[in-house]
Amino acid sequence: MDEFESYYPQKPHLVEKESRGNMASTVFSLLLFIITFAWFLGGDYSLIFMLVAVLVIHELGHFALMKLFNYKNVRMLFIPLMGAFVHGKKKIYSQKERALVLLAGPLPGIIVGLACLYFGSDTEMSWLLEIGVLFLVLNVLNLIPLDPLDGGQLLKNMFFGKFELLQLIFALLSSLTVIVAGWIWQEWIIVAFGFFLGVRVRNIQKLYNIRKDMKEEHLAYVSTYEELSNKDFAGIKQIVMEYTPALKVYEEQAPQEKFDAIIASQVNGVLIAPTKRDASFLFKLVVMAIWIASFVASIYMVLNTNFSTIFNEL
Template sequence: MENFEQQYPQKPILMKRKSGGHISVTVLSMVIFAITFSLILDDYYLIAILLGVLLFHELGHFLMMKLFNYEELNMLFIPFMGAMVSGRKKEYSQIESSLMVIAGPLPGILLGAFLLLYNWTEPSSLYIQLGVILILLNVMNLIPIDPLDGGQLMRILFFNNYEYAQLIFTAISSLAVAGVGLYFNSWLMIIFGLLLGLRIKNKNKLYLIRKDMKEDDIEYESNYDDISNKTYSKIKRIIIEHTPVLNEIEEYNEEERYNQIVAKQVDGVLFPPTKKDASIAFKLFMLFLWAGGIILSTYAITAIEFNSIINAFQNR
């Protein structure tokens, strides 16, 4: 078996991304986010609140990832889009992934509802502003469309292993967001919908690659470090068939650099094994939290007079 394995070239050692400087990257992205927003919104006070709410949301994801021992953690703020936390593990868990996803929007909704519903002696405009923004931003994230938290939660719980279903889900999400943008004449939502649409091409390519891998008896639920030289060579061949430009890249790059490019492509089509540990009871519990967050948000917003909200944002 060892001699047979030696017939294949040694797979490259994948250079992993360094995450030690994630704090500086996060701060820099926050500055760029604020500067970009200031070009269209001449309200630094509101921008500061928005940044704080986004940071609070992403910290929920980040802390749960730390708790569940995710590696290569990074937090990034993206102008006009929001923010995201990325990380990876050797093996995922439905339970851990679900809790990590819901940990973003749920704390913000609870805090926002508290600020709006608590019987303050002298309710301030700041409490109303914070409460409204906390709830609106987080409840929007519970909408079950890809790649929002609600969409991620549904994918994890119900069709994590159904590649084609995920492709259709992304397409529907893109059309839904763009359609809402057209209806409300919101160019920002239209652009967001179109950007989601761009993911369809990549997801379709990934679906086709993994389909070919299955036909070749290659298991894509694996880690790069765990695959054999033979498996690496077979995946590399399939990827090049779907990405002919890699042949051109090879001509203009040094061998080591080219090998890293291909290795990252191979790593990109692999997905660490996911432990199917979510029982029906747990899935129902997560759906309860998801629906509860939406219901609580609706109640908290409607419990406040609309004029009070308008006055809170106008009179500071």
């Protein structure tokens, strides 16, 4: 232990509440998602049902692997007109586990989509072809290397998880790409999503600057909150408050207990959870091969499927 550790005040206890009612929040967000799309699509419930099926299978893949790898507070939420996501935490992450969690979302959907097109083409069942295309399109798009899609997260995890400046540049380029794509296609929802990502980039930039200052001060910010020393906590707290002036006002006005809870949460939010860099070159090669094969197989199947039954019904 640092010989000067005792000179620093004891860091406040971090209160991390166990999420309760995860199923209720999932069901509520799903109902809101369905209602919003029903209004947006004019009551095309068959399309809504297929869309929900695709998203649920995708997110269940992430959910199952997170549970398998003992992530805590795992929950699934649907966002109207956007999609869905699964969130969970670990004290120490594994590069290999993270890659498998990311692949577990799109891969099952792509496999289901390929099977639907294969059997739908033979049986001339138009609904099977339709849902097959939906499975492939949504899951393949999700593998595009843009942040925060699964493909972008996979790229960061495999190749530049340790390089924060590259992550910031990658997030910025992803936001600009989405905005430009939406503008070219005249899809204003995509443009709006791109600007939403731009707000996220601003937050990433702030976090990058905070961590840059912490690095210059030689503070151990790659740590869990529990293992953070009182000395490092004091230094990180000072930097966080410099970047968040509202905290200084809150410190003067709020009871000490409430401020301690807030500042503990803020400091925890700028820490980088320790990650085991356990992905070998061979593992990365296999992951990239699967990633490429997903695109190739999907494009091949779409180009070699007879969609005449769908067009005949139009």
